Amino acid sequence: MATHKKPAAHSAANSRTASARQKRIAQANRHLLIGVLLMLLAVALIVVIIVLCVRGGGKKPADTSSPEASSAFAESSETPSEPDESSAPELSEVEYSEDPFSRYTYEYQIDITPYLDYIDPRDVMECVFLVNPTQTPAADFVPADLVDCVHTRKDGRAMQKLRLNAEMALEAFLKEGLTCGAVTNVTVTSAYRSYSYQAQLFETYCQQHQYKFKTREECEAYVLTFSTKPGTSEHQSGLCCDMHNLGSAEQSFAKKPEAKWLAENCWKFGFILRYPADKEDITKIIYEPWHFRFVGRFAATEMHELGMCLEEYIAYKGLE
Ligand SMILES: [Zn+2]
Numbered sequence: 383m384a385t386h387k388k389p390a391a392h393s394a395a396n397s398r399t400a401s402a403r404q405k406r407i408a409q410a411n412r413h414l415l416i417g418v419l420l421m422l423l424a425v426a427l428i429v430v431i432i433v434l435c436v437r438g439g440g441k442k443p444a445d446t447s448s449p450e451a452s453s454a455f456a457e458s459s460e461t462p463s464e465p466d467e468s469s470a471p472e473l474s475e476v477e478y479s480e481d482p483f484s485r486y487t488y489e490y491q492i493d494i495t496p497y498l499d500y501i502d503p504r505d506v507m508e509c510v511f512l513v514n515p516t517q518t519p520a521a522d523f524v525p526a527d528l529v530d531c532v533h534t535r536k537d538g539r540a541m542q543k544l545r546l547n548a549e550m551a552l553e554a555f556l557k558e559g560l561t562c563g564a565v566t567n568v569t570v571t572s573a574y575r576s577y578s579y580q581a582q583l584f585e586t587y588c589q590q591h592q593y594k595f596k597t598r599e600e601c602e603a604y605v606l607t608f609s610t611k612p613g614t615s616e617h618q619s620g621l622c623c624d625m626h627n628l629g630s631a632e633q634s635f636a637k638k639p640e641a642k643w644l645a646e647n648c649w650k651f652g653f654i655l656r657y658p659a660d661k662e663d664i665t666k667i668i669y670e671p672w673h674f675r676f677v678g679r680f681a682a683t684e685m686h687e688l689g690m691c692l693e694e695y696i697a698y699k700g701l702e
Pocket of ligand 1: 624673
């Protein structure tokens with residue numbers, strides 16, 4: 383009997399071994415299947431992520447009522463778009479969709495549409511640079527696109543000049559002031575100044591005040607408190623102007639309601655009050671409530687929001 387039992391036991395053992403092997407094979411197959419499924423899932427996820435990235439990278443500003451405006455900031459990207467004149471906004475209200483002011487809204491009393499291409503230079507950082515004693519334009523530098531400044535004070539002085547973008551932005555700015563009834567009699571007393579004119583001006587001041595000092599150096603140091611040496615004046619850029627409604631530029635202008643309106647609203651037109659009272663230690667120039675500098679609306683808006691002067695903003699943007 384034992385001899386009959388032995389083969390039976392052996393067969394049962396073989397059967398268990400075969401069963402175990404089959405189980406292992408089935409288990410291995412399951413693992414393989416799960417592995418393949420996980421890989422497919424991972425590939426699908428990667429494809430989805432790539433598609434989302436590609437769409438996000440080419441994202442256009444969200445729909446706004448103003449195609450001109452939405453293209454304005456986007457124009458700094460590699461695919462500039464021409465303003466669509468057939469679909470001008472009904473309201474003088476502009477919304478930008480690019481960061482950092484993705485939901486920013488500008489409001490104007492005037493129709494800003496004809497001025498948008500000027501207050502938003504194609505390169506939004508084109509006009510963001512310093513002119514000071516250490517960063518000077520060449521002596522023979524003359525901006526190529528100087529035009530007449532229509533708001534030049536009509537008292538016999540020469541017609542002042544500004545670069546085209548700055549002039550058109552200034553026209554919009556003062557038209558808005560007039561429409562609001564806030565600024566009716568502010569005129570431009572000085573805009574672009576050539577190197578030679580600034581040299582002549584500086585020399586005239588030195589001669590006028592030399593009698594007060596023993597040396598030329600002492601006299602120049604004094605004159606530098608209210609004027610600049612040729613080549614170091616921002617006026618050579620053609621992007622700034624002095625404007626007020628006084629006989630001459632004085633800090634008392636700041637007390638006038640016109641000066642307050644200009645300072646509070648200039649950024650909407652791409653201008654900054656270049657030498658604010660609370661930034662004298664940074665600009666190294668005394669408070670000049672009459673001196674406005676065009677930088678373009680994007681930069682002016684950022685500076686307004688950040689509470690920065692041009693020196694601070696240039697450092698913030700890493701443009702030094
Ligand atoms: Zn000035």
